[in-house]
Amino acid sequence: MGEYAQQLPMLVMTSLFGMPEADGPRLVRASLELIMGSREALEGDRYILETLRLLVERKRAAPGADLASWLMEHPAGLTDEEVVQHLRLLLLSAHETTTNLIANTLRMVLTDRRFRASLAGVRMTVPDAVEQVLWDEPPLMICPARWATGDTEIAGQPIRAGDMLLLGLAAGNVDPAVRPDRGTPMHGNRSHLAFSRGPHECPGQDIGRAVTDTAVDTLLLRLPDVAPEGGEEEPARASSWVSRRLVELPVAFAARPPTLAGGLRLPQPRPRPAAATVPAELGEDTAHGRVLPESGPPPRPTGWWSRIRLPRGK
Numbered sequence: 001m002g003e004y005a006q007q008l009p010m011l012v013m014t015s016l017f018g019m020p021e022a023d024g025p026r027l028v029r030a031s032l033e034l035i036m037g038s039r040e041a042l043e044g045d046r047y048i049l050e051t052l053r054l055l056v057e058r059k060r061a062a063p064g065a066d067l068a069s070w071l072m073e074h075p076a077g078l079t080d081e082e083v084v085q086h087l088r089l090l091l092l093s094a095h096e097t098t099t100n101l102i103a104n105t106l107r108m109v110l111t112d113r114r115f116r117a118s119l120a121g122v123r124m125t126v127p128d129a130v131e132q133v134l135w136d137e138p139p140l141m142i143c144p145a146r147w148a149t150g151d152t153e154i155a156g157q158p159i160r161a162g163d164m165l166l167l168g169l170a171a172g173n174v175d176p177a178v179r180p181d182r183g184t185p186m187h188g189n190r191s192h193l194a195f196s197r198g199p200h201e202c203p204g205q206d207i208g209r210a211v212t213d214t215a216v217d218t219l220l221l222r223l224p225d226v227a228p229e230g231g232e233e234e235p236a237r238a239s240s241w242v243s244r245r246l247v248e249l250p251v252a253f254a255a256r257p258p259t260l261a262g263g264l265r266l267p268q269p270r271p272r273p274a275a276a277t278v279p280a281e282l283g284e285d286t287a288h289g290r291v292l293p294e295s296g297p298p299p300r301p302t303g304w305w306s307r308i309r310l311p312r313g314k
């Protein structure tokens with residue numbers, strides 16, 4: 001949860017906004033506090049607004065190929081503050097929801113025998129698992145909100161003009177009239193309410209699905225033996241007024257050398273020669289284990305990347 005599902009969506013949003021990646025972790029904390037409505041919520045909101053105002057200032061001076069600059073260049077002629085508010089809505093709408101979708105899908109894939117088995121039997125894909133989660137555990141359980149513009153009635157419930165309505169997305173997804181048998185797999189069926197409906201239907205749903213598919217796929221590819229830690233008991237959850245999130249999802253896997261994109265194995269650092277064996281003719285500073293040759297070519301860079309051997313012509 002903390003080391004993967006919460007970090008990845010924010011890294012995607014900071015790169016979409018043209019922000020430095022380093023801004024990610026602090027924005028993650030601020031967004032989590034704000035959605036939970038914790039004591040730090042207002043401080044979190046203040047931090048997000050300040051960071052986005054600085055971003056807009058920077059993009060005004062040096063626009064780039066990013067969402068912030070495109071919003072500023074939009075023919076609608078948005079003011080800087082309007083751009084800040086749009087970016088804030090995007091950041092908050094994207095982070096909590098995508099984090100929950102990644103975490104709930106991972107938990108289901110790692111713990112639910114139905115999914116684990118069929119995934120191995122390739123009867124079901126990760127996108128199928130994501131869709132099933134969108135039915136059973138929509139990342140936003142309640143959609144805030146709508147105001148009635150006139151008197152009306154919904155399912156026998158009188159609604160007065162001005163009433164605020166909270167849309168029960170999770171409840172709608174298990175309506176017996178729609179799903180008489182909750183056990184029936186729904187993957188491949190996108191007629192759930194997880195992204196709401198109507199003119200405000202989530203405009204970022206494809207981004208959310210793509211980030212989640214990639215997050216789950218890559219984790220299973222890189223750590224094929226990954227398994228939940230902590231036995232069968234239900235993991236702890238924390239609830240906010242609109243969502244329910246896993247507090248943590250501890251997993252274990254056999255340590256293995258990290259890989260680069262495309263599965264390239266990262267070469268392992270060669271063990272350092274023991275200080276004692278350093279020949280005397282080399283420089284003074286042996287006490288600190290550094291080798292300082294007196295003469296000859298400067299030492300070759302020793303970072304792991306210097307030992308990557310790419311196929312000829314790449």
Ligand code: HEM
Nearest residue numbers: 093094097098101139194195196200201202203204207208
């Ligand atoms: C992955 C899981 C996601 C879920 C389950 C989700 C769900 C929702 C829901 C239920 C709404 C409310 C719609 C309404 O008021 O009727 C919404 C709105 C919105 N979402 Fe998402 N969302 C997700 C990801 C994203 C991402 C990745 C982005 C941006 C990149 C995004 C951007 C937005 C925006 C801008 C709105 C406001 C739309 C409006 O008011 O017109 N969402 N989302």
